[in-house]
Amino acid sequence: MVRNYLEIAERAYSGESVTKDNWDFRIIEKVQALVKKYSLSWDREIICPDDENLIDRIFQAGKELIEDIGVYALSERKVIKLTKEEIEDGIRGMNRSITMGEGKDSRILYPRRIMDSRPPIVWAGNPGVPTPERIFKDSVRSWAQEPIVDLITCGSLIDVDGIQVRSGAISELIASRRELIYLKQVREETGRPGIGMLAAESSVTEIGDLAATHPDLLRPSDAHLVVMFNELMIDQGNMLRAANSLYYGMINASLATVMVGGLAGDAHGAAVVQVASFLAANIVCLADYHLLHPIHIHYVATSARGCMWLQSVVSQAFARNAPAVIVGDIYPKSGAVTKELLYEVAANTLALTVSGGHLEGVGSADGALPHGTGLEVRLMGEVGHAAARQGMSLQEANHIIIALLSKYESVLSREGGNPGKSIEEAYNLEKLQPSEEWLSMYQEVKQELINLGIDL
Structure with a gap:
């Protein structure tokens, strides 16, 4: 494995030299050609398509794209070409389960099927959301205490001891370790010491990631991010993150935030790039599982139609053609103490659950503000469990x-x-319970969801 990855990494130095602008033009041209070749389109009124032929064509287009174009090594401005054999090996290697966490608190991540009756894993938190130190622990505790939660994650510390965290600086190292210390405290305080985590979210660069790699901090049974940039690019820092797992053993979560409305065009073109990104991440990110987080070029939120459509078709494409653990990020436009947040969470959860995805969130307020709480996480889990339990179809969803x-x-x-309110306003922090206003909204929306046909 080490030698194989060294050989892949070496291609970042020996591959074809290409400027960033020329790479972007290649993406545009190749995706446009594939969209035409495979007759791809999308219907704004059908968020969860029940069309096996369309799903398979999207997968084949994405596979053809990565076989043809490879991955751009951003630091070296070279192309890392991947062989068909490597891509097929990567596909075969992803059809497996992953144990996260330790002891009685551990959970098994598994590839889900379309309209799977098994409940999705509920991964609670707002990964990467900029979070002041004063509310960091309370935020995480608010969702870690929810019984429906299987795994946890967190935001990114923006300050430590009153000092701003700077990328690549000493403060990043301190913040990354401080984050893991707080997470350990939360696990113990909520009576779930072995719960698995996606963490080291304060590590903007590989410095923080390396600093967090310790059994008392980021354990081998926890996950960290290995990021690909849009579109189909990776830098040395993220390849270092991947390589860091080779001896230590932590779980690699690939993240490729494909743009809907960007270089690949609308949702159907972006879906092709998302498929290609996951197939590439199997190799260049040493991925153990994939985070599915499209970004809408105008709306940002994953609850936009085009993003939910992409999450549905890509989840289905892998469930049918290349089973893998797919975890869908839920990053709504709205923040806490707004009904819209709850509607967005419910819609996004349904699209992922019936399509074969697991659930991660909630990155409320576009993930730009720390306006997330445990209450919308509770709803995410309840809706996901209900949809699986009642055997909800794609059409019903x-x-x-x-x-x-x-x-x-x-x-x-x-x-x-629609930023809503921070946890300091949304919760009674002494009791760590939602305010009457926020709880009342949740109860009202929950009844609306029941009336719509969700067996909550």
Whole structure:
């Protein structure tokens, strides 16, 4: 494994030299050609397509893209070409389960099927959301205490001891370790010492990631991010993160935030790039599982139609053609103490659950503000469990999603967004319970969801 990865990494120095602009043009040209070749399109009224032929064509287009174009080594401005054999080996290697965490608190991540009756894993938190130190622990505790939660993650510390965290600086090293210390405290305080984590979120560079690699901090049974940049690019820092796992053994979560409306065009072109990104990440990120987090070029939120459609078709594409653990990020436009947040969470959860994905979130307020709490995480888990338990079909989920879109879609384009309130306003922090206002909203929306056909 070490030698194989060294050989892959060496291609970043020996591959074809290409400027960043020329790489972007290649993406545009290749994706446009593949969209035409495979006759790809999408219907804004069908968020969860029940169309096996379409799903398979998207997968084949994505596979053809990565076989043809490879991955751009951003630091060296070279192309890392991948062979068909390597891509096939990567596909075969992903069809497996992963144990996260330790002891009685451990959970098994497994590739889900389309309309799977097994409940999705509920991974609670707002990975990467900039979070002040004063509310970091309370935020994580608010979702770690929820019984429906299987695994946890967290935001990124923006300050330590009153000092701003700077990328690649001593403060990043301190923040990355401080984050893991807080997470250990939260695990113990909530009576779940062995719960698995996606962590080291304060490590903007490989410095923080390396600093967090210790059995008392980021354990071998925990996960960390290995990022690909849009579109189909990776840098030395993230390849170092991947290599860091080779001896230590922690779990690599690949993250490729494909842009809907960007270089690949609308949702159907972006889906092709997302498939290609996951197939590439199997190799260049040494991925153990994939985080599915498209970003809408105008709306940002994963609850936008194009992003949910992409999450549905890509989850289905892998479930049908290359089983792998796919964890869908839920990053709504709205923040805590808004009904729209709950509608967005419910819609996004349904799209992922019936399509074969697991659930991670909630990155409320576009993941730009620490306006997330454990209450919307509770709803995410409840909706995901209910959809699986009642055997909800793609068509049934789509009907409910369209109804929910009518309740929140207007906020996606609202100037200033719909940020809601911070946890300091949304929760009684002494009791670590939601405010009466926030709990009342949750109960009202939950009844609306029941009326729409979700057996909560």
